[in-house]
Amino acid sequence: MMEHTEDLLNVKGLKKYFPIESGVFGRGLGKVYAVDGVSFSIHKGETLGLVGESGCGKTTVGRCVLALERATSGEVYFRGENVLKLKGAAMKKMRSKMQIVFQDPYASLNPRWSVRNIIAEPLRVTGRESKSNVESAVLVLLKRVGLSEDHLNRFPHEFSGGQRQRIGIARALSVDPELIILDEPTSSLDVSVQAQILNLLKQIQREYKLTYLFISHNLSVIKHMSTRIAVMYLGKIVEISNADELFRKSLHPYTKILLESIPVPQPKTKRKKERIKGDVPSAAHPPSGCRFHPRCPIAVEKCKQIEPDLIEYSPGHYAACHLAGKW
């Protein structure tokens, strides 16, 4: 895969602040720094895993990349074109190149629409298929994700969580995208169904030559799916690396502790465990300097004052820590 390091998506200094408002006139009380200067790129054909705890901004990154959320500042280049500057028809065209599968398959499908309608809508809106072909195109997609013709006229409530997620995947595939953002696609599913969906996602990635941005809080799932992994903490990326290397040789203390916190389904492997003290601080009042310093077991004075930059320590392995690897 190394010869194909063409960047499909390039995100530069992405910021998203949500205002905290109160009262009738929406008096500004401050801001939630949900995403605060995030930069990364996704190579064509790879899966970039974005992992972090709840509230770290991983979903917001996904939504900003698709311009579903207006970013406060920053640039998102898709094949060299700034997505955030696009309008009207150009935006519509771009949207068909980038699709998303949402976390909650119960909330992301219109309960009053039949499966046929749900999958056909993107085809109609983008005008990809002539009216007569829509029907057969829908059927092909439906079969591809493991559903059958009988399901066409049914409604979302008649399906299980796994089947609904399949419908969501078919809908995303319908417009022939190049990039699909998978926002926790399996977190509401049981393990046996989760395995089915993960396998399906891998198969269609090979078949349709897709690039994925895989957002999840589940490290085992992220590792299984990703080529590279970016770890987020409180609106910042703290480490990006090749998936295997991240698990073997993490540089940032947060990554290290995060990895050690996962319960492993192997009772015999008793590992040395480091735990983080306390909770994630509020994104409305992020700590000064390195945002992880109040919980970091190796923090020094410098960490409280100076914010570390994301630096490349070995080829393709970036970390934002003053003491990277010295632990």
Next chain:
Amino acid sequence: MSEPLLVIRGLKVNFYTYAGVVKALDGINLEVRQGETLGLVGETGCGKSVTALAIMRLVPDPPGRIDEGEILLRGKDLLKLPENEMRDVRGNNITMVFQDPTTFLNPVMTVGAQVAETLLIHRDLRKDLLEERVAKLSEKLEKAESTDKEAGALKKQIEELKNLDPAKFHASRRDLKQVAVRRSVELLRTVRLPEPETVVKQYPHELSGGMRQRVIIAMAIACHPELLIADEPTTALDVTIQAQILDLLNDLKQTVGLSAMFITHDLGVVAETCDRVAVMYAGNIVEVATTDRLFEKPLHPYTEAMLRAIPKITERRIELESIHGSVPNLIEPPAGCRFHPRCPFVMDVCKKIKPELVEIESGHMVACFLHTEKMCK
């Protein structure tokens, strides 16, 4: 082998709905031994939570009903107890920690008041109050001059209080409440909440998810229960917080001497916390074994498949093995073994007869004809 604390025999729970009778538990047998942690694993809708609710006798009725079976706590059948005695059992003998810490705390009561309430209801705090008064007087005595007249009076007072029978001691409700709050602070400290003195005065919305779960655990251990049932205690939490809570529960098990039942769908959590595991599928227990044994040599095809279906961080595979199909509808469950439509080794007998849970090796039980047939031969 230690003595069983809780024995469940042939427990059947049905839910009578308009769509039909949901056979949620189909005659399960289970045992929790003294001092152990038993894990109950399975997918959504397999009956894990219903089992827990049945033990507490909290199955919502209607539509649910416990139709058959017995639940013996140290030989006493909980299903035959009158409601007022059962209320004493809940909280005193068996307590429960729920999945979502937000919905199980009262949003308009301070944390201190909620923990104190548990204590006021279930524990006689008069003894605590007496002890506290004696301690206070002794402290005063130490400060006073020994020759003092005051000292003599203090000594007399202490003697009086010490000889007082707590059962006959008339304490005001206000005093008892204050003791309860002070005890709550101690409890919150046991569950390692930072600054418990402040937390008792706060409301649940001011706390994070992890802190709320700690408060619930504090309430659960307040009366030194014999059995703690934790229903997905960490599912709503992040991994780093989950690790903290699991550590806490493991430590408490030792210091407080709890037996516990851990309900979860996360096999990782099971591996790190449980001594024995019971695997459930569609309202039946299909396999019971020690944790080490279950992960090493699972016998039931469902357990095996489930173990292979989880992605692991220690290995890399292209494809995960998945179980085809989905969990059956419990209104019309498959005949015979409820797993047979999804089982790769299905035989004719599986479609007709329900396999019983049989002990294959010491402590390893499985409900599958693949193994019981072999034994017969």
